[in-house]
Amino acid sequence: MAIHNRSPSSPTPDKIFLEACDIYFRHCHNKPYGFFNSDLFHHKATRNQVPLYLRLALIATATRYSSRSQWKERKQSTIDDYARCAWELITTSPDALGEHDDVAVIQALALLAVIDATAGRRRSAWVKIGMAVRISQDLQMMLEPSSRLCKMEREERRNLFWSLYLLDRFVCCSFQRPPAIKDSDCLLNLPTYHGSGKKSDSTTLSGLLDEKVRDMTFKPGMFGISIGLAAVLGRTIQCMMNEEPTKEVPWHPVSEYGSIYTDLEFLKELAVKNNPVLAEPGQPRSHNDMPDGDREQIAHMVLSHTLYHLSHCILSHPFLLGMKLQSSAHSDIPSAWSEETRSTSLIHAGSLVTVLVEAKAAGYMPVPSVYSYCILVASTIHALHLHSDDISTSRSSAEYLRTSLHYLGEISELWSNAQMMVMIALLLSFDHYTNELQANALKAFAFQCARYSDILLRNNPRVEELTETEMTILKSVVDYWTMMDPQNPVFDLIPSDPDNFSDIFEKGHGYLTPPSPALVDEITLGVSMPGFIVHKGHSANVDPDILVRVPLSAMSPIASDDGREPGWDWETELNAIHE
Template identity: 65%
Template sequence: MSEINGQTSPSPSPDTVFLEACDIYFRHCHNKPYGFFNATLFHRKVQKDHVPLHLRLALIASATRYSSRSQWMEKNKSTIDSYARCSWNLITTSTTPLDESDDVDIIQSLAILAVIDATAGRRRNAWVKIGMAVRIAQDLNMMLEPSSTLPELERDERRNLFWSLYLLDRFVCCSFQRPPAINDSDCLLNLPTHYRTGKRLPSISLSELSNEKIRGILPRSGMFGISIGLAACLGRTTKYMMGRPDSTSPWTSRSEYCAIYRDLEYLKELAVKNGPVLASQGQSRIQSDTPSPDREQIAHMVLSHTIYHLAHCILSHPFLIGLKVDLDRRSDMPLTWLEETRTRSLAHAGSLITVLIEAKAAGYMPVPSVYSYCMLVASTIHALFLYSGDSSVCHSSAEYLKTSLEYLAEMSDLWDNAQIMANALKSFIVQCPQYSDILLRTGPRVSEFSQNELAILRSVLDYWSMMDPRNPVFEGSSSLTSQLADIRGMSLSSLTRNQTPLSPTKDETLGISTEHKESVLDPDILISYPLPVMSPMGSDDESSKWDWDSELDYFKS
């Protein structure tokens, strides 16, 4: 029973709850970005009551965060965790051995539960579940083309499920110490099938999409497949920039750095050519009486552009470039190359934030939890340039940071890790002048950083670290809380200058001054989102909040 306006009402039946959860899941989660199911096939299983209990519970747990049911909203986190825990217990205590079944239900449940654990900060649990899902999928040969004896819908589901695991694997491995569980060379199945006006178009493999020799003669690809190609590039970027040192200098034409850059630009071109068109801001909300747009194509279009900019942010991030330059120390490094990487990093950081904000303004909800990480990585670049000597760059970065904090504040209503990242960003902004001073020089000397400073710089770029509320960026956060309390009415630069005395320098070659001039960042940004540093995010402005319940009506077919 539940209380509504002081009156007792009967609790919904388990079937009613599950059906409502299915409706919410397929509107808010399916193919945004993970396509764990074929919708038609799944709804057939629902009608025949062929959905196992562990998958029912996992779906309810995933859908709960979007529900308007009062009994779910009031205890959202505990409800999600309870359903997820029951689902996991059913999987681990099942009397049916895993190797006696060819069903994909277990993989689907594990994938959903892994996302729940990862976003709740339960990193090891998430890592184990992703690993189990990948290994079971490989045991079922899902990295190969599905058997032609299977019905077409089942082949599509298996293909999309495997590639969704691939996406999940690549996202959580945006880290210095997390190798992916799936190797590109092992992926011999075609990319997700693309349909145009109901017609099935020819498919291509990841290796074909990545082959420079046959570009220009490939069949037209769907946005899901392009997203996979960009995720593969993201994996290569992470391995190159966060992995072991490479013997080839990044500024040489034959380096992996240049190869990744070329592939990103090619895939970006494909994404632009093949993507649907977002509604203009003047037509930002889709009316319920208009035909439903291709939501899945749009979701993957937003995803592809976001991954593209994220990969560039990592490829040209001042800290990661500083690590490369510090390790190489060759005299033939062109200063123009260093300047170009900084210019690109700033441009892509701004573009990434713009993509997500404009998608939101157009009514397409970019809510996957990984977008909070993308926003954080872009924002760390703007935090570094917030203390540059160029007033226009400083002002622009301040505006982007304000937008990012507002976005993360809103996402923290859905995802615990968005709150962690928002607090990490605020803490990083306060500590950033000393990092900018070193990283924006002509020759950045990363070796000048202390071990604690290196740990902080690494952690804000590491998705794995950002799943942990105890990551290094929060060390000393108790003192930051008291410092932030005194910011109002002061400039941010004066606060940070008092914390860490710095010697003004001038970089004549790059035109970047590291003298910490008056920052245009409103100190209220660091106070109102909120104080203390580790408290839940909040905002008095309700006008910018997304209306989750009404969104269901906007996208009804």
Template identity: 35%
Template sequence: MSTTTTSAAWQESSRPQAPQSSGSGGIRRIRQACTSCRQRKTKCSGDRPRCMNCRRVNRSCHYESYSATMAAMAANPLAAFPPGFGDPDLLRRLSTIEAQLARLSEQGAQEASASRKYSDQSLEDAASPSRPSISSQEYGFEGQQHRLSFSMPSPLNQNDANTQPFSTMPPDEIVQHLVDTYFIHAHNQPYAYFQEEHFRQLLSLMILPRCLIFAVLASSVRFSNHDYFQGRTHEAMESYARQAWLSVLNEHLTVENCPNLHVAQTTNLLAIVDFTAGRTSSGWLKIGLAVRIAQDLQLMKEPSPMLPIVEQEERRRVFWSVYLLDKLVSCGKARPPAIADEDCHVQLPCEEEVFRTGTWKQTATLHQLLNWNTDLGEIRGHFTLAILVASALGRCARYVLHERETDDVLPWDSRSEFAAINSFLLLTEQHLHVEDLSVNDIIANNTLPDGSLDHQTVGHAIFARVVFHLCHCLLNHPFLLALRLQKLKSKAPSSFLSRSFQTCSEHACKIPALLDQAQKAGCHVEASFYAYSTCLAGSVLSLFIHGASSKSQEPHELLEPGQQCLSILKDMGAFWDHASKMHTQLVNFDAHAQAFQRLIDPHASFEIEPELEALLWSMVDYGAMCGSSRSTSPEGQLPVNLQSPSFLNFDVDFTASSSFDMAGTESLSGVQFTA
């Protein structure tokens, strides 16, 4: 079929025509019906602003967005053409273009005029049977010539008086830049929703929904240094996230539309944006929505073998990403996870290199992975290891953070949940090879063919080890242990507390050391959860630095990892609001950590007053750390030699002249306090 013939056929199909029989062989124009006609199942003329039926009965006429009525066409673009008609690849391209032009007609004559040039060029490209297939290399920075502007408003709209900045899709080259940025800095950190090549192909074919594109832009713009966002990165992120959420509400969460895999991906991405920006309630609700959508789509079970292999694995990875986020945000007071391990029947993700090639591989299930008796050999998939550690984190959080009914079994009893979790962590340590593999070993084992570092693979490996150390910090945290003992009204053996405190301080040292080594080796230490892990480790180190005694290490040996915590949080603060907030919290907590000397003395009893308990909770609760930067100050005098309310006010910058007597003690920030 020549280009001229194709253009003629397109022009003919775009004009209003009388209905043709299915055997006529013509290309039929897909006309959108108004909401009233669709509900009454009557033929609609499609006239704007009111169709003929609505004018006749003087009824209001409403047209939903074109994307809401084209779900079936997007899934099967050839459905509108007679069987055996023309070249399938050509028809798919023509159908895609027709759908996008119909959507364009709703955006106004101004945008349609600006996009006409691209539409003509797209028809010429689509009509050429010799056009090469799409490859992933075409969509890096070199691939910016592929245009998407027919579905994205002109950048001139950014300055329109009636349009909020960044409320419309940015120019094509900016979209491509942010997609590149996403796969460099956000993909597999630790959430994995896409196969990169598949995502880029769907993006180029305009098949991805608007909500998902905006969500990806909102997730990646924080890492961008493009001049387009100079000085307005935060504004762009908030606007893109808002547009993504509005698109979800208006186009997917309606009576006539059921959420799909793209909506699950979108809501999970937006939950991270909200939670880390301090909108913890909104983020918590979006996480719950993502969980319910995933369950509604049956993502916890094996996908249909009729789906392409890449799509099968994407469905698995979307579920496990939702699972991961559900476990991570449960590190807070009274925030139980929504997904139980017993309900996860889908196999675990395959290795990254297998996924990239689009091949299938049988992997274990979570149930098999958690069983000591299952012989799995060496687990090579780092994403699988991240999921294993997240399961362990979920058990730790449930035991120490969720205020569940305390059983009568004491932690040092071999039948206790404390002992069971330690056994689970031993299983996890065996799979991780924590002591056998250094950061340099991990990097050496995960390089690309050109010898460069494979960030997408290394990201999961580093993440799994950080969370493993975090589990030990939570399980053996002096404050959380003291709370449990206080509820049990029992005094623990000093030997048990000494070992627990030693374990806690050792693993707290390893978190910043691991992240610092990874950062110096060129890894991207940018996962949002690293901020919580680092801040909690730093607060633990601060307790032991200022404590009356430390059986495992001298206070000066803890200073370097403590200062590394501050440095890591400061660096992460350039990208993440909550990391910057946690940096301030940690500095201010460290200024008064000496108030808790007796908390880490295994021979002393320590009654936790409500005011001190509130402060200590704020240093272990992920939601509280991400939430409001100003803590509520209790009334009355605190049982330490300092003034209230400054003790609990994390917005106040404390100095060495604080009323707290810290003579001869050095802080995390390196300040030497003198009398």
């Protein structure tokens, strides 16, 4: 796509851009990525100081949340058109990649990386994230911002860098996918929060995770806690998916496995003590009356609890733990530790689904596409327990899988990678829901799932009995990078007749309907879903300390404040760009 006679700083039509800004800052800003300081950005926008490539990247991002029904089928192509225009300007403009001290190109690259990753363009996303990180390091953003910058610029740079850190850690939830940012290089303070008369305590990432200083009165803020949990998630991925064989036993308290577990429990307790209290019990506020900072605190509250449970799911995942134990060649695995680990994985898998589904039921739609990956990892654990000898466990896992499918189906309109994960989740759970269907490939996989359970849900997992194909499939469903690949090997199990699979999907999706939470205006974190059947032996252990109720009115990220559709004239704008 060619762009002619357009200056990098020339504006798109004001109406288009300003509406995009309103949608972006309402639905995306600090949820969880804080790429901008909103006051500083709006000041630059009114003075026409926002480069065109950044304007286009922001419009492309905001397009996803348009409620205009006529764009439902063309939404992704519209997003891609704007994104390609922005990328072309970045790579051809001498200003975008010049030596000036400006973060606009980093912001644009970060936005474009998210668009590429969620569209399945993995290498393109990887390149853009790498470019954004390298430019940020060139600007020394891993250090405290210069005092010569104004307060808003210092805050923007700090939050932008840590948002890149989150993005970097999320896309590296994968086998052999090293992060671009090292924890040891991050010497700037964590983001602080100053909303509603509150102020967070300043600290660095290393200060937050220092085992010698565990002060539960410390208030780093929910954004800072999210960063800490993302850091521990990175260590979890390294420990369970990328570490070379070692003689270290995971059940030893001073092992890396044990250290990660301790850090997770510390950050969970810190998160509970730092959860925002936004209203008195029984007195929910309208989101129109809620300051933006409070809505952003909710976003990071949900993120922190989700990352806590995801890290535990990966740390105790039967397949990943089986691989780790096999590579360590340990035959003397304590049975009590093994049983407790399996119980822990199932509890956290249920709690992760609960956090996201109840947050959505409360009216808050979790925005980051990484949540699709989180809920899929939890689903793989529930799938392994579908064939449990304990009836209550089997039924509970079936209910959580129904709920996961429903969640993925509803958010698939926002994220195309969620559509892929719906298919995978359906494959994982097929045999328990649609016995009358005769798709041989799906039935074969359901049979395989019973085989996986028999191999993995034991004190000494027999991972060596898995075939190479089975290993590939099991790795793919816990690998975020593979999940974004349209050529995921799990899709080989889908029937070759697309109409046949469409019929299966429609029947299955219609049947898998979860119970609706009774309290739709509140978020309950870390407890079992209302109406769910929970394993009798675990019901007393489902994180009672993490129970948090946050009054919140219904809020849809698709509709505008006044309920009217945004008046975006996309076709005219694209034609103007092409001229």
